[in-house]
Amino acid sequence: MIKVVLPANLQTLAGTGRTVELRVEGPATQRAVLDALEARYPALLGTVRDAKTKKRRPMIRFFACEEDLSDESPDAALPEEVSTGREPFLIIGAIAGG
């Protein structure tokens, strides 16, 4: 299971806690994780990435294992620590005002 940490507003929207666990079929990539997240919580569709183009929204960042993975290819493999559930995949609202 892959652990995904959500920012507070998305926790409210999805009606869930800070961390959600997702089963991802096939290679663990950003795209696969976000597909699984949106399938499990349809309320999040369009809030992390554009619903149509699937591009990351400008003020959203993806962190894992103390690295900023935001600009990595959505189809690149995530670190093994993430794919094995030892480290979470963090979805972060950029620090930009109050």
Added chain:
Amino acid sequence: MSKVRVLVGTRKGAFVLSSDASRKSWKVEGPHFAGWEIYHVKGSPADPDRLYASQSSSWFGQVMHQSNDGGKTWETVNNQFVYDGEPGTHRWYDGSPHPWEFKRVWHLEPSLDDPDHVYAGVEDAALFESKDGGKSWAELPGLREHRTAPDWAPGAGGMCLHTIVIDPKDNDRLYVAISSAGAFRSDDAGKSWRPINKGLHSNYIPDPDAEVGHCVHRIAMHPTRPNVLFMQKHWDVLRTDDGGENWHEISGNLPTDFGFVIDVNANDPDTVYVVPITSDSLHFVPEGKLRVFRSRTGGDDWEALSKGLPQKDCYVNVLRDAMAVDTLDPSGIYFGTSGGQVYASPDGGDTWSAIVRDLPAVLSVETQTLP
């Protein structure tokens, strides 16, 4: 005994305020959608338990919800607002062409007779509708494709379609207002539109009497007299008696005719309310006094209403969607401020008190009068 529900959208969540018809004691529920900017919450006239809410966030985009139990529980509905065809460009602040881009839903206007039918006014300015309770949204492109649209430009708050008024005697007649393009009317349920800005005079545009380009802030109608509309423009308060064909100024003795809100007493179509704001650069009430101004003559003659409102050191703003009236007799008048207060008057404006004082900045106020 009748009840009143007040739906409040704020910068950090929605609140539902409720009272019996005495409107003296209020229950405050919320925040719903804590942390989200709530541009608007509005109930269906056909089914008061059906509410629609627009949440917006610079980080997470647009989210839409509906409730079927008067706001106790909410479900997410479709948040995809896709312009019809290639949307083209409008004018940017510097006059250059700028692509039409969806940013947020400013205003929701449920149809008068079908709870599943709702209009949405969005930024960049366009009108959408849903006929399935928000499961899907389709643009009514005739407005955005109007021949004048490439010349529309945003106001300070963005190029938003913020006002939608449905004629209760002819539901095919719709009015909208756009900052800063002006007012428009459709007589065919939104298929085609024409500007209705004759009589508006705006010194901040090259031709003060232009067909479009006016920063209309709000339009209000009394349901028994749909050809009469009242308008709070960027500067000037105006009135039309012929469905927008011609407007004339009714600012009269107002201390300033800049402002955002305007509304009409539910029991008297000639009793109109505004909250004057100092100026376009000073978005707070004049002289440190929070006053609603009431005209009982359909404009021109205005009286200050201040009993129960702060009259010293008050520097709040009242935004365009943040005033509403209930339909009891006497009609209740409500407004919310940038300071987080929601004020109510149960007697048509004679006396005021705060229902709640310390909410996040208020963006919108709507009422429902329930049996």
